[in-house]
Amino acid sequence: MLLLQDITYIHPNKDALFTGIDLIVNKHCKAALIGNNGAGKSTLLQLLAGNLSPSSGLVKASSRPWYVPQILGQFNNCTVARALQIDGKLTALHQILAGEVSSENMALLDDDWGIEERCTEAFAYWQLDGVDLQQAMGSLSGGQKTKVMLAGIRIHRPEIVLLDEPSNHLDMAGRALLYQYLQTTNHTLLVVSHDRTLLNLLDTVFELSKRGITTYGGNYDFYAAQKAIATEALNNDVRNREKELRKARDTERAAMERQQKLDARGKKKQEKAGVPTIMMNTLRNKAERSTAQMRGVHAEKVGDIAQKLSELRRELPGTDKMKMDLDNSALHRGKVLVNANSVNIGYGDNLLWRDGIDFKITSGARMAIKGPNGSGKTSLIRLVLGQLLPLAGKLDKATFTSVYIDQDYSLINQLLTVYGQAQQFNTGALQEHDIKIRLNRFLFTADDWDKSCNALSGGEKMRLMLCCLAIGNQAPDMMILDEPTNNLDMQNVEILTNAINQYRGTLLVVSHDEWFLKEIGVEEEIVVGG
Known part of the structure; x- marks a missing residue:
């Protein structure tokens, strides 16, 4: 069994990561720990593993866990x-x-x-x-x-196993072994992952957020269904608050117009009745105070509704706020962009693949490049981009524009700020406020605009890259993604999935995540290796 009781963890810089966290993982439970990037999932695992100590609270494990960290460079x-x-x-x-x-x-x-x-x-x-x-x-x-x-x-x-993104660097065969282990083991498991196939093999989901840990008694699909119901209810609340706000503003406007008419009518009557000036001033001041009081009452009500609406909108998932708005590729669908016959690459007389590879990429296609780790998937991308020439076979290429988004998001200049990076793609001479509106749309608030790109997480870099493409507006003819979901949390995987599904050009993806490939509509594949 694993137990966290009233846990607080404060970073060395005095920033509190989380406070008052409670968690119980019962014996033989197979549980997922999910949450947005920065919520503290990996820190929680390290607390349970005994590698970190909490600032306050109780950490208890019935036996010593075996911990597999996400980052392994320290070894x-x-x-x-x-x-x-x-x-x-x-x-x-x-x-x-x-x-x-x-x-x-x-x-x-x-x-x-x-x-x-x-x-x-x-x-x-x-x-x-x-x-x-x-x-x-x-x-x-x-x-x-x-x-x-x-x-x-x-x-x-061990009796207890803690896994932090265990499928990140595994190929298809490695993932199959991991899934088999998860299905057959009787270990107590707590797993941090964004791999939907893996998460659906676990029987409990713990969601870590600013509100603490919420437990869902089912696999990830069950959790997602419950969240969808909650999100729809939240959207209904937002719509109802928007109606209430419009109604309150209409009422305020009508009341003020009615009061102004009454004041004007009263003033005319007083002038006709020959009311003395001093009395007129007294009555006017009284009317102004009454009007100001009425305006204050309505303004307070409108402000209260507007504040509650703003709070509700902040709770909306990021995927409900973002739109790519990319222009479509200018190429007609079905045009042959790359045609390869028995191509092979290598160095000197050493060819990378045992047999040459045949493949055809047409405009509008959605294709996955598959193969074991080390089989040459990235080399094939370089071949498609023209960065490598084949040593054998024939390769014909049409003229097309492309963008290559690798695992490290190398298109982002680490020396620039978030706003400065966005400006690099501002080919349409958008005004500063337009750029910032688009950054906001991709969840970069005013607090983020001057942040260094070097300080961004993987999910933040991915969102900034998508934002930059949206600012550039004209979609590339081909988008190439190399393991795009590695190191992303579930929210950012969903954001990426939605963004790709709005793209209408040619898509070439390297990924071992079968759920992700299915969600983005991949129907063809190029297999390398051998």
Whole structure:
């Protein structure tokens, strides 16, 4: 069991990440922890893993969890055995087998004579062929590092497992193994992920937000359905408040017009009756005070409704606020943009693929590039963009415009501010306030405009990139996305999905996320490898 009770965590810079957090994960529960970027999901996992201490509150685990972090670069200078926290035990085993049967070695081994056999079994399950325990973690690919840490589950046999974005760097085969583990294990699980296929294998969803943690007793699809109902209710509240505000303003206007007519009529009567000037002034002042009081009452009511409406609108999901408004590609649908026959690339006489690849990309197509990690998917993108020339086969290309959005959003200049980056795409000479309106539409408020692009999260960079494309207005003929959902939270995955579905040009995507590919309407694929 895992327990968080009244947890507060304050950053070293004194900013509070969250306060008063309560969470119970019961034995054998398989739960997802979701929330927007910056909500503190990874920090919560680290608190439960014992890697961080709360500023206040109680953290309790019934046994020591095995924790697989999202970022693994800190292990680059370690051996695989060290990253798995078994180097001392392996050294003790080998020394004992060599005759050094010391009390220290026996204590380190702790009767775990099958440690090497479990390592072999775990590496075989996670298909870590050729990976050695004494190998440096820095020599492994991102997917291999993740699978090494996942292998630690079979090696250590914990009761509790904490996983932070475990599918991020895994290819299709790796994800299939992860899904199989999640379906068959009886471990207590808490998983941070944006992978919809993975999230639907879990039986509970914990949503972390500024209000704390809300529990949903079902998988992600159940959670999404409940949120959709709540969002529709919220939209109804917004519409009702908008009607109420219009009605209150109409009432205010009608009341003021009626009062002005009454005041004018009263003044005429007083003038006809020959009321003395001093009395006229007294009556006029009284009328003005009455009018001002009435205006104040109506203004207060209108202001109260407007404030409540503003608060409701702030609660709307980001996806309900954003529109891409891109012009369509100028190319007619079906035009052949790239035609490849038995193409291959490489260096010298070493070809990357065993057999040449045939593919055709037509205007308006939605295609996925698929293949195992290291199979040359990014190289194929460079071939399509003309950055590489084939060493074998024939490649014909038409003239077309394109934008390539890689995992690091390299099109964004890290030295610029958010507003400065947006201006780089302002080819239509929009005024400053127009640029800021568009930034607001993509959830960048006035507090963000002077923020350095270098300080943005992956989700923020993705939204800024989409905003820049919207500011440029003319859509590229081809949009190429390389693992676009890596490191995005669920809200930003949904924002990206909606934005892509508004795009009418040619789409080429590298992704291992089958749910995402289905949602954006991918119907064709180019398979590389072999």
